[in-house]
Amino acid sequence: MPRNPSHCSFESSVKHLLHTNVIPSAQECARIPDILVQPRKDLATIEEEIQRTQQKLDELKYRREVLATDIDAHLALLSPVRRLPDDILREIFVTSLASTHNAIIASREAPLLLCQVCSDWRKIAFTTPRLWSSLHVVVPTEPQLQDTIFSLAQQWLARSGILPLSLSIGISFAVLDEDHTAVFPFLELMLAAQTAGNPSNSQSPLRPIIWTGFRNGFTPYPLPLPPS
Known part of the structure; x- marks a missing residue:
């Protein structure tokens, strides 16, 4: 509410001087x-x-x-999703995966995002191999984080069962300049995933892997593609 400049909220003998340049x-x-x-x-x-x-x-x-x-x-408690069978939830979970890139190790995207909702969803997600059959690994620049990411990638691929894989690796030139061998454990892990579910003496074909490449165009050696 606008106020009258000459008004004062209490009794004052100098209110006529207020808001003026007059010297008291x-x-x-x-x-x-x-x-x-x-x-x-x-x-x-x-x-x-x-x-x-x-x-x-x-x-x-x-x-x-x-x-x-x-x-x-x-x-x-009344939410219909609570009553969905696990198989339906699995299908919904799979549709939540990114469609433009391999899944990443990040809590903001499926499948890790799904694992944060509740223990039941985490259990269902962990036992749904299709959620873990694609992976993009970014090799950290910090050596101490490389072991952590490697361990997470190892657990990730273990949950994929024997499904065909879609894999990619991101590695910066800074990492390559510092230690080009940092990428080798990740490549070896991905190559080892080919034999998942196959006994050493089995004559069954190796597990197919779709190799979608390296960022920065660095590919030390090729990975096999699945048969067309």
Whole structure:
């Protein structure tokens, strides 16, 4: 609400000087501290009231959040997805995979994203080989992270069963310049995945792998493609 510049919210003998460039006299300057005694007390009272009101508002907001959370939790019990058979969920999970690139080791995308929803979904995802039959591995620049990513990739491929694989590797020139052998364990892991599910004396063909290549165009040696 706009205010009249000449208006003052409390009684003041110098209000005619407010919002002007007029210099107050010595007597007027001497009166100003006395004029402000009660207004300052009133201001302190208002600030205390605001603080009490804010505390009450914060309490109400907290209670609202708790109630809303509990209501949502109850409504979630009615969700139809809870009643879907595991086989249907598996099909839905597979359709959530990226269609333009191999799956990546990242919690923001399927299949790892699905594993974060609940323990039941994680169990279903872990036992759905199609979710793990594609993989793009980015070789980290930090050596200490390479072991972690290698271990995750190893677990990933183990969940793929004996399905054909689609694999790719991303490696920066910085990694190659620092240690070009850093990529070898990942390549060996992917090549070893060919024999998954095949006994050493088996005459069955090796597991097919679709090799979609390296970023930066670096391909130390080729990987086999599945028969057409």
